[in-house]
Amino acid sequence: MENSRRRKFLRVLVATSLFGGTGCSTDISGSRDSGTDPRTSIDETSGSSSEGTGTLLKDPTTRSSPSTTSAPSSGQFHTQTRTGSSTSTKGNGSLKEYSLPKFAAGDGDPGDRFGSGVATSGRTIVVGAESDEDPNGGQGGAAYVFGRRSGSVVQQAKLAPEAGNPGGHVGKTVAIVGETVVLGADDRLEDGAQPGAAYVFERTGESWSERTKLVPEDRAALDRFADSLAVSENTVIGGAPFADEPNGENAGAAYVFERSGGSWAQTAKLVAPDGDPKDNFGTSVALAGETALVGASSDEDRNGPESGSVYVFERAKGSWTHRATLAPDDGMAGMGFGWTVALSNRTALVGAPF
Numbered sequence: 001m002e003n004s005r006r007r008k009f010l011r012v013l014v015a016t017s018l019f020g021g022t023g024c025s026t027d028i029s030g031s032r033d034s035g036t037d038p039r040t041s042i043d044e045t046s047g048s049s050s051e052g053t054g055t056l057l058k059d060p061t062t063r064s065s066p067s068t069t070s071a072p073s074s075g076q077f078h079t080q081t082r083t084g085s086s087t088s089t090k091g092n093g094s095l096k097e098y099s100l101p102k103f104a105a106g107d108g109d110p111g112d113r114f115g116s117g118v119a120t121s122g123r124t125i126v127v128g129a130e131s132d133e134d135p136n137g138g139q140g141g142a143a144y145v146f147g148r149r150s151g152s153v154v155q156q157a158k159l160a161p162e163a164g165n166p167g168g169h170v171g172k173t174v175a176i177v178g179e180t181v182v183l184g185a186d187d188r189l190e191d192g193a194q195p196g197a198a199y200v201f202e203r204t205g206e207s208w209s210e211r212t213k214l215v216p217e218d219r220a221a222l223d224r225f226a227d228s229l230a231v232s233e234n235t236v237i238g239g240a241p242f243a244d245e246p247n248g249e250n251a252g253a254a255y256v257f258e259r260s261g262g263s264w265a266q267t268a269k270l271v272a273p274d275g276d277p278k279d280n281f282g283t284s285v286a287l288a289g290e291t292a293l294v295g296a297s298s299d300e301d302r303n304g305p306e307s308g309s310v311y312v313f314e315r316a317k318g319s320w321t322h323r324a325t326l327a328p329d330d331g332m333a334g335m336g337f338g339w340t341v342a343l344s345n346r347t348a349l350v351g352a353p354f
Contacts, residue, residue: 103153105129105144114144117174117184123148124156126181128171135160141170143183145208157208159183161199170199175231179203182236184226187215196225198238198257200264212264214238216255218245225255228295230287234259237270237292239282247271252281254294256320268320272296272311281311284351286343290315293348295338303331308338310350326350 105114108129117128125146132142142160146153159181164170165188173184180202187197198214214236216225220243228239236257243253252275256268270292272281276299284295292315297308308331312324326348331337340351 101153103146103155105132105158106155107134107158109133116169116172117143119174119176119181121176121178124176125153126159126174126176128174128183130169130172132160132171133166136164136168136170137166139167139169140164141168141172141183141185143171143174143181145181156206159199159201159208159210161185161210161213163213173226173229175229175236177231177233180231181208182214182229182231184229184238186224189221191221193221195219195221195223196227196238196240198226198229198236200236211262214255214257214264214266216240216253216269217266218269220244223253228254228282228285230285230292232287232289235287236264237285237287237294239285239294241280241282243282247275247279247281248277250278250280250298251275252279252283252296254282254285254292256292267318270294270311270313270320272299273322274301274325276300283338284341286341286348288343288345291343291346292320293341293343295341295350297336297338299338300333302327303335303337304333306334306336306354307331308336308352310338310341310348312348328352 105112108114111131112129113131114129115127116130119126125148126143127146128141128143130141131139133140134142140160141164142158144155145157145159147156161170167188168185169188170183170185172186175182180200183199183201185197185199186194188194195215196219200211200214201208202211216223219225219240223240223243225240226238227241230237237254239252239254241252242250244251245253251272254270255266256270257264258267272279275281278298279296280298281294281296283297286293292313294311294313295308296311298306299309300307302309307327310326311322312326313320314323328337334354335352336354337352338350339353342349
């Protein structure tokens with residue numbers, strides 16, 4: 001079983017057309033102890049992370065935060081960049097590990113979980129620290145902005161919402177495009193509920209300002225909106241994998257917000273057309289242009305319990321339409337297809353880590 005798990009660490013689904021055209025799937029051999037993690041690699045050319053603008057739900061089987069048996073760590077982040085020469089048989093570059101130095105938060109403390117979310121755009125890097133206690137109390141969370149300059153990484157700002165609260169876990173997910181950063185949070189309430197929220201920050205010159213807090217119009221106590229996040233131009237999509245409406249308990253949903261004239265507003269709610277309870281639709285999200293991917297890592301419809309699937313939506317004239325559902329031909333129960341997703345042009349990458 002262990003060999004099978006390692007062999008299935010990352011499944012890549014490549015489609016020449018996401019809307020019912022030809023495509024194929026293949027396995028990439030590898031394991032978590034191979035020395036590199038494809039989820040944290042940085043493409044120097046495009047300025048995007050290998051996970052795209054999409055992020056992941058840490059544990060789709062439970063509403064609680066993942067536990068750890070190791071000693072608390074302040075956290076650190078490693079970067080990988082593409083070098084000019086190529087040592088592979090495909091592509092126009094190779095990845096050189098740690099070509100930028102390891103870096104950490106300037107005010108980091110044990111247990112901050114710096115690195116809980118990562119994203120990059122151009123020469124800007126954003127790193128979440130979901131358990132940081134400064135300035136909003138224990139596990140209030142924050143995110144740090146870094147710039148890449150002449151082979152070094154320099155901290156430029158620390159972002160935290162003015163109305164944050166202890167246990168909010170701001171920075172559990174992060175996304176960036178251009179001068180806009182979005183931070184996901186549990187938005188923990190006094191009664192322990194975790195409905196979820198996303199905070200939007202914008203940069204003007206060298207200064208960052210909090211612009212707004214995004215919450216779904218129909219959010220419920222345990223939806224955990226923003227457990228996954230993606231941003232593209234003037235659009236943000238956030239997954240709520242434990243939302244109940246309209247497909248039943250923990251069926252999940254994803255919410256779309258758009259910016260117009262400097263203001264943000266919810267414009268759509270995406271759900272699986274064949275959704276069922278406990279599908280966890282919204283485990284992961286990715287966004288590119290007018291196309292969105294939404295992972296449902298516990299969907300059972302195609303390959304058995306918790307085999308997972310990914311839904312493709314397309315926007316036209318302001319309306320979103322379901323175009324396709326992706327699942328591997330050789331899928332199996334429990335593989336968690338859709339745990340992570342990435343999207344570039346008309347190619348989708350889908351992780352199935354189990």
